[in-house]
Amino acid sequence: MKYAGxxxxxxxxxxxxxxxxxxxxxxxxxxxRLKTGIAESVKPAVAIANDAEAPYCTPKFKEVLAxxxxxxGLEGGAARRGCxxxxxxxxxSISDDDFNALFxxxxxxxxxxxxxxxxxxLDDDGKKxxxxxxxxxxxxxxxxxxxxxxxxxxxxxNRSLSHKRANSAFFHIGDKFKEPDLDKQVGLLWLGNxxxxxxxxxxxxxxxxxxxxxxxxxxxxxxxVSWVDCQL
Amino acid sequence: MSxxxxxxxxxxxxxxxxxGLVFGGLSTxxxxxxxxxxxxxxxxxxVPGLSSGGAGESACRAAMxxxxxxxxxxxxxxxxxxxxxxxxxxxxxxxYALYLLLAGPRAPRRAAQFFGAVSLTPLLVSALMFAxxxxxxxxxxxxxxxxxxxxxxxxxxxVVILLDxxxxxxxxxxxxxxxxxxxxxxGRPVGSLWFVPAWLAALGxxxxxxxxxxxxxxxxxxxxxxxxxxxxxxxEPNNALLKHTPxxxxxxxxxxxxxxxPTCKAFHKxxxxxxxxxxxxxxxVLFPLDNECNWxxxxxLHPGACLVSKAVLCGExxxxxxxxxxxxxxxxxxxxxxxxxxLPTVRAxxxxxxxxxxxxxxxxxxxxxxxxMLRYIVDNKLQVSTPQLFLGDTRLCDEDSDIGLAxxxxxxxxxxxxx
Numbered sequence: 001m002k003y004a005g006x007x008x009x010x011x012x013x014x015x016x017x018x019x020x021x022x023x024x025x026x027x028x029x030x031x032x033r034l035k036t037g038i039a040e041s042v043k044p045a046v047a048i049a050n051d052a053e054a055p056y057c058t059p060k061f062k063e064v065l066a067x068x069x070x071x072x073g074l075e076g077g078a079a080r081r082g083c084x085x086x087x088x089x090x091x092x093s094i095s096d097d098d099f100n101a102l103f104x105x106x107x108x109x110x111x112x113x114x115x116x117x118x119x120x121x122l123d124d125d126g127k128k129x130x131x132x133x134x135x136x137x138x139x140x141x142x143x144x145x146x147x148x149x150x151x152x153x154x155x156x157x158n159r160s161l162s163h164k165r166a167n168s169a170f171f172h173i174g175d176k177f178k179e180p181d182l183d184k185q186v187g188l189l190w191l192g193n194x195x196x197x198x199x200x201x202x203x204x205x206x207x208x209x210x211x212x213x214x215x216x217x218x219x220x221x222x223x224x225v226s227w228v229d230c231q232l
Numbered sequence: 233m234s235x236x237x238x239x240x241x242x243x244x245x246x247x248x249x250x251x252g253l254v255f256g257g258l259s260t261x262x263x264x265x266x267x268x269x270x271x272x273x274x275x276x277x278x279v280p281g282l283s284s285g286g287a288g289e290s291a292c293r294a295a296m297x298x299x300x301x302x303x304x305x306x307x308x309x310x311x312x313x314x315x316x317x318x319x320x321x322x323x324x325x326x327x328y329a330l331y332l333l334l335a336g337p338r339a340p341r342r343a344a345q346f347f348g349a350v351s352l353t354p355l356l357v358s359a360l361m362f363a364x365x366x367x368x369x370x371x372x373x374x375x376x377x378x379x380x381x382x383x384x385x386x387x388x389x390x391v392v393i394l395l396d397x398x399x400x401x402x403x404x405x406x407x408x409x410x411x412x413x414x415x416x417x418x419g420r421p422v423g424s425l426w427f428v429p430a431w432l433a434a435l436g437x438x439x440x441x442x443x444x445x446x447x448x449x450x451x452x453x454x455x456x457x458x459x460x461x462x463x464x465x466x467x468e469p470n471n472a473l474l475k476h477t478p479x480x481x482x483x484x485x486x487x488x489x490x491x492x493x494p495t496c497k498a499f500h501k502x503x504x505x506x507x508x509x510x511x512x513x514x515x516x517v518l519f520p521l522d523n524e525c526n527w528x529x530x531x532x533l534h535p536g537a538c539l540v541s542k543a544v545l546c547g548e549x550x551x552x553x554x555x556x557x558x559x560x561x562x563x564x565x566x567x568x569x570x571x572x573x574x575l576p577t578v579r580a581x582x583x584x585x586x587x588x589x590x591x592x593x594x595x596x597x598x599x600x601x602x603x604x605m606l607r608y609i610v611d612n613k614l615q616v617s618t619p620q621l622f623l624g625d626t627r628l629c630d631e632d633s634d635i636g637l638a639x640x641x642x643x644x645x646x647x648x649x650x651x
Contacts (some may be wrong), residue, residue, distance in 0.1 A: 002338075003336065004330075004331050004334035004335035004336075005331060005335070005337070007330065007331070007334055008327050008328060008330050008331025008334070008335075009327070009331075010322060010325070011327045011330050012323060012326070012327025012328070012330075012434075015253065015323035015326055015327060016320060016323045016324070016327075016438055016441060016442070017255065019257050019319045019320075019323055019442060020319070020320070020442040020445045021445070022257065023257070023260050023261065023316065023319065023442055023445065024445040024446065024448070025448050026260075026261050026264035026265060027264045027267055027446055027449035027450060028449045030264055030265060030266070030267035030268040030451075031267065031449060031450070031451035033267075033268035033270070034267065034268045034269060034451050034453075034456070035451065038431055046615040046617050047244055047528065047615070047616040048613055048614070048615060048616065049606075049609045049610045049612070049613060050528065050613075051527075051610060052528075065574065076321065083275075089378075091556060097414075099415070106314040129242055131596075135596045135599055135600050135603075137600070137603050138525075138527050138603065139528065141543065141605070150560050165445030177600075179469075179470060180469045180470065181469055181638055182300055229527070
C-alpha cells in the first residue's frame with residue numbers, strides 16, 4: 001500500500017496519545033481523590049488503645065474514683081500522697097455502706113491483706129497476695145490500697161495505724177517491683193476506724209489469711225488491695 | 233514459495249502488540265488508581281479488563297506492591313511503573329507492525345530487520361520480570377503473564393519477519409516499488425541506514441512519552457506522609473521494650489507488631505526485601521491482637537498471639553529470630569491455636585524450636601513486661617492495629633506502606649539511603 005508509512009505513523013501517534021492520555025487522566029483523577037479525600041470518608045474507624053473498662057465502672061464509682069485520684073495525689077503532680085478518713089468522707093460524699101458497696105464488684109479482682117492486731121507488718125501470705133495481685137494488672141491504670149483498723153483503740157491511733165498499713169503495702173510493691181512511676185499508679189486511702197468499716201461477710205472474700213479465724217475485728221485490721229479497670 | 237515477505241508475521245506482531253498494549257495499559261491504570269493512597273480492586277485476569285478475586289488478585293497485588301514493579305520509587309511516590317514503558321513500546325510496535333502489514337514487500341528490508349531486532353526487547357524484559365516473579369515473588373500475576381505471552385508472540389513474529397528480510401526475495405511485480413531500491417537486487421528495497429537511528433529515536437519517544445505525562449500529573453505527597461500521628465511518649469520508663477540494633481543501623485524506629493498478624497509478616501518481609509530493616513535501630517513493641525492478654529479486644533483476632541509474643545520477649549537478644557520464626561510458621565501456629573487442642577499446640581510448637589524459653593514464658597516477669605508494652609501503647613494512644621512503624625517519632629501512614637514505602641521512608645528518614 002502506498003500510504004502505509006503515513007497510516008503507520010498516524011496509528012502510532014493515535015495509540016500513543018490515547019494510552020498516554022488515559023494514564024494521565026487516571027493519575028489526575030487519583031490526585032483529585034487524594035486532595036478531596038473522598039475515599040477517606042469510607043475508611044473504617046479504628047479503635048484507640050485505652051485502659052480496660054470493666055462493667056463495674058458505674059458512673060458513681062468512677063465519680064468517686066476520679067475525686068480520689070485527683071485529691072489523693074495520683075494526678076496533677078500534687079505533693080501529698082494518699083487520703084485520710086476525713087478526706088474520703090468529704091470526697092466520696094456517700095455513706096459507709098455505699099462506699100463499701102462500690103468496691104463489691106472487685107471481690108474477685110482484689111484481695112484483703114490482713115495484719116496482726118496493732119501492727120502494720122506484712123506477713124508472708126500478705127506479701128504473696130500483694131505480689132500476685134500486682135502482676136495481674138492487665139489493662140488497669142490504678143491500683144488501690146484501702147487500709148483500715150479495727151474498732152479497738154482511739155481514732156487517732158487507728159488513723160495512724162491504717163496509714164502505716166497502707167504504706168507498708170505500698171513500700172512492699174515498690175521494693176519488689178521497682179517501678180519508677182509507682183506514685184502515679186497506686187492510690188492510698190487509710191480509713192482508720194472512722195469510716196466504711198467492713199462487716200464479717202468480707203471474711204468470705206479473697207483474704208490473705210485463709211483458713212484462719214476471721215471476725216469483724218480481724219477483717220478490719222487489713223488493707224483491701226485491687227487494680228481498678230476503669231477508664232477515667 | 234516466492235521470496236516475498238509473508239504477511240502473517242506482521243499480522244501476528246500487530247495482534248501481539250495490541251494485546252501487550254491492552255495488558256500494559258490496564259496494569260498501568262491499576263497502578264495509577266492507587267496513587268490516591270487508597271485500596272482498590274485491580275484487573276487481574278487473562279481476559280483483558282476483567283477483575284478477579286482470590287489467589288489471582290493476590291498475585292497481582294503482590295507484584296504491584298513488590299519493589300520490582302516500578303522504578304525511582306524513592307524519588308516519586310509509587311515510582312514509575314514498569315508497565316508504563318510497556319505501553320509506549322507496544323504502541324510503537326503495533327504501529328510499526330501495521331506499517332509492515334500494509335506495506336508488504338514495499339517495506340524496506342532494513343525496516344523489517346530493525347523491527348525483527350527490536351521486537352526481541354519486550355521478550356528480554358519479560359524474561360527478566362518472569363524470573364523475578366518465579367524467584368523473588370513465587371507467584372505470577374495474570375496481567376503480567378498476558379504481557380509475557382504477547383512479548384513471546386511479538387518476538388516470534390519479529391524473528392520470522394527478520395528471516396524473511398534476510399532471504400530478501402524479489403517483490404511480486406504488482407507490489408514492486410517505483411524508483412528501485414538502494415542496494416539494488418531488483419527485489420525488495422533495502423532502505424537507507426539513516427532510518428535506523430530515526431526509528432530508534434521514535435521508539436525512545438514512544439517509550440518515554442507516557443512516563444513524562446505520568447510524572448507531570450503526579451500530585452505532591454509531602455503534606456500527607458507526615459500526617460498520621462506522632463509517638464507522644466517515646467520513652468518507656470520500665471525498660472520493657474525490645475531493642476534490635478544491627479551494625480548498619482542508621483535510623484531510630486519503633487515498630488509495633490503482632491507475631492501472628494499476616495500483615496505484619498508481609499510488612500516485615502517487605503522491609504527486609506527493600507534492605508530497610510537492617511538499617512533501622514529498632515525498638516520492637518509487641519502488640520498481640522489477642523484478648524488473652526490484650527484488654528483492648530473483646531475477642532481474639534489472632535489467637536495464640538499473646539503466647540507467641542511472650543516467646544519473642546523471652547528471646548531477648550534473639551527476639552527478632554523468634555519473631556521471624558513465628559512469621560515463617562504463622563499459618564501453622566494460628567491453625568494450632570484455633571484447633572480444639574488450642575494453646576497447648578502453639579506451646580508445643582514453640583517448645584520444639586525454642587526449648588530454652590519455656591520457663592521464661594511462664595514467668596511473672598514476662599507477663600508484667602508484656603503488660604508494660606501494652607501500657608506503653610495506651611500511653612501513646614495508638615490505634616489498635618498492627619503493624620505500625622514510627623521513624624523517629626513520626627508514624628509511617630498505612631497508606632504509604634505499600635507502593636509509597638520507598639518514597640515515604642526517604643522523606644521521613646533521609647539518612648536511611650536505601651540501596
